[in-house]
Amino acid sequence: MEALNTLKKEIIAYSKEIGIDKIGFTTADPFTELKNRLIRQRELNYQSGFEEPDIEKRTDPRLSLEGAQSIISIAVCYPSKMKNPVRGNREERRGIFARSSWGEDYHRVLNDKLEKLGQFIRSKVPDARYKPMVDTGPLADRAVAERAGIGWSGKNCAIITPEFGSYVYLGELITNIPFEPDAPIEDRCGSCNRCLEACPTGALVRAGQINAKICISYLTQTKEDIPEPYRKKIGNRLYGCDTCQVVCPYNKGKDFHFHPEFEPDPEAAKPLLKPLLSISNREFKERFGHMSGAWRGKKPIQRNAIIALAHFKDVTAVEDLGKVLAEDPREVIRKTAAWALGKIGGERAKEILSSARDREKSEQVLAEIGQALKMLQ
Template sequence: MNAVQLQQSVRDYAESIGIDKIGFTTAAPFRELKNRLKRQQELGYQSGFEEKDLDKRTEPALLLDQAESIIAIAVAYPSKMADSPRGKKGERRGIFCRASWGTDYHTVLREKLRLLEEFILEHAPEAKVRSMVDTGELADRAVAERAGIGWSAKNCSIITPEFGSYVYLGEMITNIPFAPDVPMEDECGDCTLCLDVCPTGALIQGGQLNAQRCIAFLTQSKKPIPEEFRAEFGNRIYGCDTCQTVCPKNKGKHNLHQQAFQADPELAKPLLQPVLRLSNREFKEKFGHVSGSWRGKNPIQRNAIIALAHFKEESAVPELISMLENDPRPVIRGTIAWALGRIGLDEGYVAIKEALSKEEDPEVRAELEKAADTYILKK
């Protein structure tokens, strides 16, 4: 089997194992990307989750000896949830972003790439391969763009004509010199909807994101959420889909065909107050198979507290007061102080004043003092 035949066989096999799109590109350095990443670092716009070595992020040859090509894959995920539950007073719900519905996409795509590796090695035993999904060194979006999967949009997503931007990306570096596909034309045009509606102004300009302001990244942080962003969280407890849901290119793209990513409504939109009570073990048992669990329960519980404040959910106040008095985590206590101030019940003020008489953590004390002042200003 020659290289042309192998390439077509790889395309056919990819389709047979549920890969929605596949593209090929060279393993040449991503020089323009390297300049952009340097600028992002200089501006302090990175999330902190990225590979810090820019050479590894942009030079595939450093990751695989004799690298010649990169195979890019895309697997679509749904934008709609069947039987989406509605929250109500006393039973408020949070929401995980669409990229955390169903089985963790890292698990699903890694398995598809493993099968693809086996297929290639079966037909080309001398081949070298190295695959990665999301947490690898390469920039998934840059690879997918150059391989013709879709165009790199103003909302910093890859948009495909078939599935919109609701696609997971992965790639495989190989020493096989596959023929490269042609990149797609950018079809965003003059549209700036994603920039206009970003809740925190994280999209600085088309294709440039300040991750330090992005709700999707902030929900994953383990630190206290800066106060200027808390009111913008709404009921989001993991991720943010706003820049995707407003995109005209996503209109009508429901992508319901991948069974692994179908949402369990009670997990994708969980009741908020029960989330606060989960132990580490219970959290892992309930949410451990979804991608939004990767940072553990602490950020999710902090975000649930912010969501309860968003709803001004008075029924949560007794539980929040109990946590303020007993929870060992400063980030949680500080967030509760802010939340009680937002909800505004008198018993919250009493609890805050009581907590101030005992609290030793300076950051939590500062939150308590601001919350107490919030009550005074309301009176």
């Protein structure tokens, strides 16, 4: 046990050297409480579909690493403010990516840190085995972090750390070494319900429970058509949503710039909207490929840009939207463009919609055009 405690201290010290801001240890026991919650989520149809479908894999670390004994949880903080923000104007409106997508894709950065941590452990214990995970692995990062004492699970389902608020990326390393587990942090949300009250779509149905299907973070990532009632809630968000984090008292004044790789390029984190409508695949990869918000490709971002232009009622975008409606091969994009023209309004928008109605073949797009023209009567 003495040797394990010494190794644990060495791992903690090394983690600081490689830019890990917080580290915690827990057992590899199954997450029984989480399992019950996930079963309930599935029964309520609250899952987004992006998750690992096998609940056993999500809750039993031993299914990811044979002989698993411990899990090391890590947190790396990211900034909440841009050092040199850009501002839009009436002629040049801008969208916004969620803070978690600013800078370099955190999956790559944290995976690199976890691999270094694993190699360090193996240098001390040659027969050690480990498996790193960041977000896309079967395990629920937040459940691991909560049990490992990184932070408590807030009412908005985010892990809140006393040091950095909830502006942290999470990852974990499953190992076959039986480290002494750390104690979880007591819940500190108390009677505060600001996140629940501020959620734009009511996705936070109650403390600690989210209907992922109507969460703006999910809606901005889906490639499908966004139901009309939720379009106006999206505003100018191109990817993700920070509302429940911004209103959290534990995030007040929290803004850390410890990692240069997470510093945002303002032109990428808050890009001009109109150029996004005609951006090529190659240009999209060059400009946004380094960001986690680009993982779904350009289609959702373009659809969200159209919604944002409607949100601003940007009359300077009418011709651009008309071109999209006339030429874009993707039904969802044309449909959203028709809706946006109806929202922006004006005689020119009406002319474009009337012209599009005469040549459009898709029944769904035609229905949207009809609705848009009704709005303009």
